[in-house]
Amino acid sequence: MGESLSRPPAPALTHPASTPGPGARAVGLLRTARPKQWLKNLLVLAAPGTAGTLTDPGVLGWTALTFVLFCFAASGTYLLNDARDVHHDRLHARKRNRPVASGVVPVPLAVGSGAALVAFALIAAIASGNPPLLGVLLGYLALTTAYTLWLKDITVVDIAAVAGCHVLRAVAGGVVIGVPITGWFIIVVSLAALLVVAGKREAELRSPGSAGARASLNGYSRSYLVQIRTMASAAVIVTYCLWALEGGAAHQPNGFHAASIIPFFVFVLRYHQLVDRGVGEEPEEIALRDRPLQLCLLALVGLIGFGIYA
Template identity: 85%
Template sequence: MAEQLPATPAPTLTPAAPTPGPGARAAGLLRACRPKQWLKNLLVLAAPGTAGVLTDPGVLGWTALTFALFCLAASGTYLLNDARDVHRDRLHERKRHRPVAAGTVPVPLAVGTGTALILVSLLAALASGNLPLLAVLLGYLALTTAYTLWLKDITVVDIAAVAGCHVLRAIAGGVVIGVPLTAWFVIVVSLAALLVVAGKREAELRNPGSDGARAALDGYSRSYLVQIRTMASAAMIVTYCLWALEGGADQAPDGFRAASIVPFFVFVLRYHQLVDRGVGEEPEEIALRDRPLQLCLFALVALVGLGIYT
């Protein structure tokens, strides 16, 4: 009698991941636009604010338009960047949860929406008739495109490119209303941007999940990035102090501006402390969550505002 073999169990099939519905896809698309990072676009307030013209309704209108256009343009570039880096992001411990990398937002949808947002921002800037604003916005988009395609993988150049994007935001706030940008302003903004970006790279280097996710990181060491932070913050503090203590030909320095040195200095110290803890990878999260940093910023803005507007 033939030996009866045991029945082979049927293979267990892993169920396919459910296709995201329209609601989940829309929520993912909004998250992929990174609305928290719109905080960076508040830099457009810096030039008109320090020039003392923010109380003018016309200036406020132009500044609000500039902020909105940079939000649209930035979100468009974020979507295109995520679409291009989708395979690399899926290998990253944190970035794999981004909507495009996670599959919540299909790559074609990200590309189409990102392109549409960029075109809307450019057409709106053109329709406004403000050619300086259009020129700066085009420069910003050119720099971000170059960063997405090439510059992000070149050590040192990647830091300069991201810092340059921050500086262009601040410049846009000045050119849109015709405010001359002083050397003090450009130097402080540039050094602050360099400080923030160097801290971001340092935090990425600390994060084990970032290994191999960005080629430029291989060319950095923590000690080198600390040196960049130290040099940038030292030069920035000196420059800010010179501006704050500057008086007219026959005038003493303004008391409020001079007093703003204290929260400015504490703000920089607190930021260094946070970066040393390894939490500088998302600067906007620091700004939204760290109460001591928020208090320093509030005191700084209040004192500078009192010095300029009173």
Template identity: 60%
Template structure:
């Protein structure tokens, strides 16, 4: 029998968290801010110019919702698994499960239901390949939580792979072909973001023992070199696509500028140590937002004009 520890005094932030009620704690544990990653399902249909078709847009919106369900389910189960370590982390100790605002049984039940509901609900889209991709995402994420994240390099590949799965699912659901250029740029971009996150986490840990086990297997110089490699390869790949003879337009060529500025800006932010939460960069950094809007506008112009 496991003896329960007496609850520790709650901080002011934790008291406010509990004051919002169980429903509020559950919503926060689902991490709505991180649903931003699921916008990747629009990437392939958007690049193919298919989003102006009502059916394709509706399918993508439904797929986005399904990935939000799947992601939230895995976040809840991840937080239950990580609760002991999160309590030792300056920021993560305020998460609903770690702080006690969300009881473990509730988090496990909700996480299991959401993780199972997403692939089951995807059957309504009528494509078993999409169901397989969503189920694969759930399984891969849970395997990452249980074991794969403790393996150096494997943790980078798995998280980047989850980003790629989202984008591939969008293309498959709408029925647009995934070009080699698209997959390469997307994969390199996913690797850049994941490596930047690890580097920022390692910087934040400083001389203290990192909470994430695999961080001890990396060095700052290695992560910086890997980030530089991914950035350079990503830029070159985008150049080759944008300048492909007969395959692109002037608008695509012009999109090189915001694309390069985006990569440079992101690397600058990581060097400043603020890449630990990539979604916060996208939500708060105005230069990043401006370059992304400009990039999307120029690519859209190349497709539709």
């Protein structure tokens, strides 16, 4: 399987001066649910958006439901992941301040809350009567569970697993409304996800104490992760250019799709620049705070939208 999954003994935990009250625990649970990372679930818009179906109210309804269920499922897995990693997180310079690692949220409460969120997502998916949605959600939960328990400790496999979670989000948005998922779509999303996750691992490798807190990081070097970033970015740029010049999902070439290559290229360059500065450990923070990256994304979405809907 790779590296040992045995956990190092946890250092003594410094408890808060007083026992956290219900309010503090509620805030801690919300923080552990990582609402900022719900941004990743906007990937469910990609397939229906590029297929030109987002103007259909029914499609919007199913897409919104898929987004909400993936938010519940993802938050549940984050809670379970933090409960499982509590010993490792206490060794990390930054993660030791997380609510579960710091003792604000007890481990049993994190496990119970996480299981409840996952169960709600599954029950709602079953009640929706949409088998493809349930199937992709089950696949996502199976992959995240395997990641939490085993895959995160295996070098290279951990990157592929996290990237796979992004791909499943994007696939879910298409299958839930019956939009065919093309090879171009899968390749572009997969390569873009690989680029982001490699940058995240590189930033983690630079972070003080990370190598001791995550077993898989011991198998990486910064130069190796830079190579992954370089290969992924080159491949995704070429693939996106081919997709855009063919006219996207409709295969009808137009100037808007061709013009979208420019903000896409600049977006990738800007991401590389930020990772080289060591700020890629939390990709969602980059998306929320970096104005040049936001402008590139806005231009990209706008040009693709004009090419499809105008």
